[in-house]
Amino acid sequence: MAAGNFMANEQQELLFTRIFDAPRKLVFKAWTDPKCVAMWWGPHGFSTPRCELDVRPGGAMLIHMRGPDGRVYPMTGVYQEAVEPERIAYISAALDEKGIPLFELLTTVILEEQGGKTKQTVMARVIKRGPDAAPYLAGMEVGWTQTLERLAEYVAKG
Amino acid sequence: MPDTLSITFSALSDPTRRAILARLSASEATVTELAAPFAMSMPAVSRHLKVLEHAGLITRGREAQWRPCRITAAPLKDVAEWVGYYRQFWTESLDRLDVYLREVQKKEKQHGRRKLHGK
Numbered sequence: 001m002a003a004g005n006f007m008a009n010e011q012q013e014l015l016f017t018r019i020f021d022a023p024r025k026l027v028f029k030a031w032t033d034p035k036c037v038a039m040w041w042g043p044h045g046f047s048t049p050r051c052e053l054d055v056r057p058g059g060a061m062l063i064h065m066r067g068p069d070g071r072v073y074p075m076t077g078v079y080q081e082a083v084e085p086e087r088i089a090y091i092s093a094a095l096d097e098k099g100i101p102l103f104e105l106l107t108t109v110i111l112e113e114q115g116g117k118t119k120q121t122v123m124a125r126v127i128k129r130g131p132d133a134a135p136y137l138a139g140m141e142v143g144w145t146q147t148l149e150r151l152a153e154y155v156a157k158g
Numbered sequence: 159m160p161d162t163l164s165i166t167f168s169a170l171s172d173p174t175r176r177a178i179l180a181r182l183s184a185s186e187a188t189v190t191e192l193a194a195p196f197a198m199s200m201p202a203v204s205r206h207l208k209v210l211e212h213a214g215l216i217t218r219g220r221e222a223q224w225r226p227c228r229i230t231a232a233p234l235k236d237v238a239e240w241v242g243y244y245r246q247f248w249t250e251s252l253d254r255l256d257v258y259l260r261e262v263q264k265k266e267k268q269h270g271r272r273k274l275h276g277k
Contacts, residue, residue, distance in 0.1 A: 014241070016248045022259040030255060030262075040258045043250035094163075094240070103164040122248060126167045 016122040024111050027118045028085035031109060041065065055082045061090060077107075086111050091127065103127070162214075163240060166233040169213035174198070175206050182216060182229040192227065 020027055030036045032055045038048035042065040049072070050064035061077040077092030089108040093101040104127040112119040170176060178192055193203040207227060210216045214233050219226045 014244065016252060018252050018256070020256060020259050022263060026259060026262065030259060036258070036262075040254035041251055042254075043247055044254070094244070103167070120252075122252075124244070126164070 014124040018120045019114065020118045020120060022118055023116070024085045024113050024118045027111050027120060028088075031088055032082070032084075037063070055079055055088070057081060061092070080106070081108070094126070162233065163236055165213045166215065166237055169209050169215055170237070172206065172209075175210055178203075178206060178210065178227075179215060179229060179234075182227055186219075186226045186228045188224050188226050 030040065032053065034051040034053045037053065038051040041048045041051070041063060045068040047066045048063060049066055050062065052060070052062045054060050057079055059079045059082075061075075061079065063075045065073040065075065067073065075092060077090040079088070079090045081087055081089040087108070087110055089106065091104055091106050094103050094105040106125045106127055108121075108123045108125075110121040110123070112121075170179075174196060177195070181187060181192060181195070189200060189203055189207065192207070193200055196203065207216065207218070210227075211218060215230055216227045217230055219228070
């Protein structure tokens, strides 16, 4: 069983950490080889009929995810970083459950060796779009904290 | 398409504004009440309230003197929904990645053994 958790940290990013019982090189390949990515991308019951990854800064990613009901959810992104075997970053549009773009998201994947295993951190940060995007694109993050998580839970119940 | 979730996230990016919302999730409050816990001028608090109001996260009463602030659930609900969806995407994808990595390594091992037997 992989150790995993989900949290919103103080730097206001969404974080997913896992330890995989696999060498880092293999995990990196699982993230960068389109055939491998297609094997695991998406929630349970989803398949990946199309997966094209040009893994280098400025390179494009195109993934079509197909849900159990046959509906296809296209996803496009642009790689920002690709450092074998430790780091990948890409910007993609965040989509809602209907596949409608909501805003842009910078996702960073960090792989660290840990006694023959691999510690993986997936960080996501919302990037503001629109006319007042400049300060955000300059590196100012927008996001969540524990407070927001609690608030979100509060209103979800109400 | 109006990028409403971005506006919500932007409004929520400030710790003071999140604290104001947390306070308002307990009950409605006036600007004076909201300013009390912060070492901040009333105009500064008012500016934060304007951002929250613009994002549709709060509404303000019409009574000229008091104008009590109330939290509005809808945009936070959108955020909660999206966060929930996103959490599910990664949790389940990474579960599948875990299974995939195990299978690949198992196959490699079996393949390696067969090679040895073949010699």
